[in-house]
Amino acid sequence: MVDDTNVKLISEKDLDEFVNKLIDNKTYNVMGVKAKGERFVFDHLDNAKELRLDYDVTILPPKKYFLPPSEKLMDFNITKSFDIKKSKKSKKRIIIGIHPYDIIAIQQMDKYYLDSQKDDFYKKRRENTIIIGSDIQNVSKHSFAESMKTHTTYSGFDILLTNLGNKYAVTIGSKQGNDLLEKYGHFRDAKKSELKKIDKIRNQIASQYDKKVDIDKEEWSKYLVANYNNTLWEEKSDKCMSCSSCTMVCPTCYCYNILDDVSLNLKEGGRIRTWDGCLLKDFTKVGSGEIFRDDKKERYRHRFYRKGNYLPERYGFVACVGCGRCAIACLPNIADPCEVMNTLSSFDKSAETDKYFIKQQTKVPDKGTIHIPRSATIKNINKLTDRETLIEIKLDDNKSLGHSPGQFVEVSVLGIGEAPISISSPPKKDPTFQLVVRKVGNVTSKLVSLKPGDKIGIRGPFGNGFDIKKLENKNIIFVCAGLGVAPLRSLYLYVTDKKNRKKFKELKILYGCKEPCEAMFLDEFEELKKTSDYECKMTVDKCPKGECWEGEVGLITTLFPKIDYDNSKSKDTISVVCGPPIMYKFAIKSLKDMKIPDKNIYVSLERHMKCGVGKCGHCQINGVYVCKEGPVFRYDKVKKLPEALE
Amino acid sequence: MKPKVAFFDFSSCEGCQLQIANLEEEILDLISIVDVVSFREVMKEHSDNYEIAFIEGSIMRPMDVTRLRNIRENAKILVALGACATIGGINKIRNQWPADEVKKEVYGDADIKDNRYFDAFQTKAIDEVVKVDYYIHGCPINRDEFKHVVTSLALGKEPIIPNYPVCVECKKNENICMFEKGEFCLGPITGAGCGAICPTHRSACDGCRGIISKPEVECVMDILKRYDLTYEELKSKSKLYNYSREANK
Structure with a gap:
């Protein structure tokens, strides 16, 4: 129900003026929904006239403003010993027109990125952004948001606009939203009849959905667990092109990759984070070349389990908001969760399973900015075999690494990249530790060629060691x-x-x-x-x-x-x-x-x-993040975990 | 010591080397990290003393084979530059017909017998003749990718060339899918790394970076049906750059 104390009324003309004032103000980068050919996108607004609040769904979700497709996490200069600079702050931003399902998706992203091991880059963008939501005016024919209960929302926005004909109801969701409206908007209080109309409009939105999921979202997990070996996964994935378009357009997918790039003069460089997708073949590839989810059936299935089982077990919500973007993007038409769940609905949800799926999660305390390494110096380097080298490292802050046996660190060679390596020395009070490095990839090949005195970067220790x-x-x-x-x-x-x-x-x-x-x-x-x-x-x-x-x-x-x-x-x-x-x-x-x-x-x-902090998704065995819940596991806990030891 | 680098061209338009010449002021950065000892398009000096050879173009004649083998022997690292070199590309279109027929069509009754310059056989990509260490795909190549490969080699690391399809980059660019516009696009089966430049500029992907996966025919047929396209369109589209690698019915 609408709470009348925080609802204002604004005319269509005054809304335009409000938006134009925000644009002219220059304090903010103002983004909004615009037409792009036959489709819609969130883009920079130059004038209120460009704003299309009558859109159905945008090609990409507004996630791109919080987790950009590509972003620089830090700058460095590889000609200097260890010279890194964290990337600069982002400008204040206003995004206008976000639909409720996308607002709920942002709230889910907040859980992944801000709950434990906060992602500073995401956090800053989130704090710098004002969300002006919009109730849905036209339902996308691919969307099933009503089944996911995401077609309306009462939180997660600073302001929410609801079209009441030639005027808009403005629901205030935060002090920030209130201040913005008071400063730049020309509005009046809403009348009782107008408040009623808002409820009526929201009910009408619900009735516009033709596409419905037959299984309640609370039941998705049960159906998935009972049908892990259903032939559906194979049949559908036979058609999969492994293009990961489904994850690229998803508002709740949050896996990423990290790469180092260096300018042509071999001086300045940056560490770049980009979107990655679990449907891509190399997603689970390790340095030695092994691919842990090589079969596209496994990759295809993983996506649905992540949405409907792994993340619900971990965070308490189904990681699908029913926007239908994946259904639009998937050429062979196999990505639509609504269709897959409806197919599953004809199967048993209570079939006995001997499979184990994670129920608990490890909370990791925050340890500063998650992707910025500490400076360290190579003390000793000894070749053990043709392939392996023992490297002794000293942390430059003179603090002990503080690890427990079985944990690992992420080792950076600036310009080359970062690699996870197990710690080979026992816990100690001094700031040194040892790694056995096998020359398999770019980072390890470079590491073994370094000399005492050379600088490297260290993150961690990470993971669950031996108790x-x-x-x-x-x-x-x-x-x-x-x-x-x-x-x-x-x-x-x-x-x-x-x-x-x-x-x-x-x-x-x-x-x-x-x-x-x-x-x-x-x-x-x-x-x-x-x-x-x-x-x-x-x-x-x-x-x-x-x-x-x-x-x-x-x-x-x-x-x-x-x-x-x-x-x-x-x-x-x-x-x-x-x-x-x-x-x-x-x-x-x-x-x-x-x-x-x-x-x-x-x-x-x-x-x-x-990433080492349970976010990037690469190390996942089913619902388990090996970097957080592992790498050390008790055998009885993983013996029935699909993908672990098979 | 800066690594010595040489550029060579075989049958091609030399447009990929032009892409490098078009680095403009960044050329200065390039020559600050490598010694360019041979690059016919931009300099007159030449030396056969080099470690890294960049090869543009396809192999068409026995004399090309000899020259390419010499380069391979001289170079520690050989990089195929651009579609003609990496996959044969446009030059392979003529492989649809026997080499003799093609020669007759082009040169008619001219006396080319025993002339080694005209002794053409079926077009070959570089790796059909010698071992290729690295591939810089595209028609033309992407300058950023060229820079990535050069800096990687200079730093002693393996360049990272995506093995996922163009769709990934196309989605990141928030393009409207070419299929939605009723056009046949090879993006879903072509290797990325170009930044989806063609679909971003509203032209469907022609597959110049090579086809990375051969999707099951049934799957492709489904897609064609869904978007009201024909198999003939797929075939003719694939022929442009991937004649010998086209999807088989």
Whole structure:
């Protein structure tokens, strides 16, 4: 119901004048809905006459003003040691004509970007923007906003305009909106009859929707969970062009990519954030080239689960406002959530599922501006193998990194880019830490070519590490395969440390790699034996002729029967496992054979952790952000999580 | 030491090199980071001592093959510049007919026998003859992408060339979809990186950056039907730049 104390009346002519005054004022950049050919867009307004409040839907949502398709997060000069400048403030802006569904979409964006780990860039734009909404006058034939209850709104705007014929009702939504109207507008109070008319008009809007979703939005999640393996996903995605047009035009999609760009003189550069889309093939690609959602069926399905299950579980709302833009943009006509949910409505919503979908989320405390790295210096650099290098880094602010074992940092080489790398050293009080860097992509290739004294950028530590308290008074079996030894080293060096060793029972380290030339830290394992009591077994998949190797030959699973262990210890034993994706299945089977309960197994998973703060979407396994909820997971929590270990 | 760079052209309009010449004052930035030792379109000096070779144009004759192989041997890094070089492009239209027929059509009764300049075979893209390290697509190339590739190589990093379709950039530019306007556009199956320049200027995409995915015929037919377009239109549209890579019915 309309509250009469905050509704004013303005004539059509006076509304034009109000808008023109805002434009002439020059304090604000005034944006509004304008015609573009047969369609409509939000664009810069030069005159009130351009404003088209009778529009149906714009090509892009007003999201573009808060999260631009491309924006510079910071400037830097790569010829100087570590010279970064955060991008400047934006000018104050007024956006006129935003429909209720888009206002609600902005409120959803506020949750993603301002709830935890605030995005300063988004926040500033949001604070600098005044929203003048508009009730819908013409319903888009593709929209199903009424089913999503987003065809009207009573919050989220500074001012809302409702067309009452030759005059407009002006609902004030904030003090800012009130001040603006008082300063620039010529208006009067609304009469009782006019207030009634507003309600009547809003009811009429509801009746204009032909397109309806048969499933209540509260039920979307249930239907999706029960139909994860429905043939619908395959049938529809067969037609998908993987163009991600559906996500590009979506008012609630918020995934992004980040790239460094350098000017042709190789001096000035910038870190650029651009829109990205989960339907694109390379979205989940990691440095080593692996693509975790390679099948377009999985990508197609992911989008619907994100809208209807993952984000509702995380934030409490369906991340679709029913604007219908994706339905317009999708050439093969498979992107429309209304149609997909209506197809699902004929299936069972209560089918038993053994799939696990996330129910809880990790809250991460704010740690300053999210995408701006701290300056750090390379202290030492040691080649471990042909591919791997151990790099010791010191933070220039002389503060300790403060990480827990299993966490990772985002490492920047200005001009080249940023990459997530696991921390390989145990927690320490001094400002140094170590990373094992495998040369796979641009950033890692550059990192290993740097010299002591060179500057790099560090963000983090990020993610969920190992909970050391839960390991105390337990036997621990480390299963390290290949590069998996790098993150686990942060933990085994901690537990084998003289100061900590007595808090843990038997320690066993199983380490396997392909060939002897790829083995890392062999001397360190030997050295450790002098000061700490632990059992260590090693293996290589194969030992080429002429190479020297004292350990076993065979896959890592051949080591399990060789350790001093009997099943009676299983309840008191924890195993931590890290290695290439293919290894988990086999290592976990061996651990199960040893009767170690699933809840005593911890795995560390690799994904493309781009932002590190649960926003950019690249590392998502279903509804789980590996950069926040992982990379360390308890096995019983992820064993039924689709996409995790399959 | 600045890397030594050379530009070469084969069958082409040389418009992609012109794009580089059109960097204007930024040419000064370019020569501050690389030593240009050969660039026929803008300088008279030439040297065969270079690390990076940019090749414009398609390969048409045995003598081209010999010359290209020499360049490949001299260069550490070889970059194909523009559609003629990366995919054969417009030059491949003539591959619809046997080379002898084409020659007859063009040169009639002129005596071109045993003349190596006219010894043309079916058009080849550069990577059909030698290994190509990097591709700068487009007809013509996009200057920003050229700058990105040059700065990347100078910094020792892999250039990032999108492998997603033009639609991504077209949507970011908030264009009205060409299909909505009743035009056939190759944007959905053509690699991005051009900033969707053609649809942004109201001209449908002709696929000059190469077709990145061959969509299932059934899917394409659905789209054609939805927008009242014919398969013939798709075929003729693809022929312009992607003759040997056109979608098969």
